[in-house]
Amino acid sequence: MHILFHASQEEIYGLWMIEELASHGYRLSPGTLYPMLHKMVEDGYLTVRSERDGRTTRKLYAATEKGRQGLALARERVRIFVREERDA
Ligand SMILES: [Zn+2]
Numbered sequence: 001m002h003i004l005f006h007a008s009q010e011e012i013y014g015l016w017m018i019e020e021l022a023s024h025g026y027r028l029s030p031g032t033l034y035p036m037l038h039k040m041v042e043d044g045y046l047t048v049r050s051e052r053d054g055r056t057t058r059k060l061y062a063a064t065e066k067g068r069q070g071l072a073l074a075r076e077r078v079r080i081f082v083r084e085e086r087d088a
Helices: 002-009 014-023 030-042 065-087
Strands: 046-053 056-063
Touching (some): 002 014, 002 030, 002 056, 002 065, 014 030, 030 046, 056 065
Antiparallel strands (some): 046 056
16 A cells, blocks of 8 residues: 555656665565565566666566556545544
């Protein structure tokens, strides 16, 4: 979810995402993150491309149209949820 948000803003890569999530207080290991990213690519929410950076190859992820729509939907749900909480 938060991954999708950032992937819709710009291309992201695994290590950056781990550091980003850490800044929010979420600790995620590569062993957890990469399967998640892989699953999101399989489900059509993200695209992935490889970019050679000197000796290493980095995988860059970006949100697809489906990913953006999923994000908008999730946001709408959160908004409704927050409203319900407030009105309760
Ligand atoms: Zn973030």
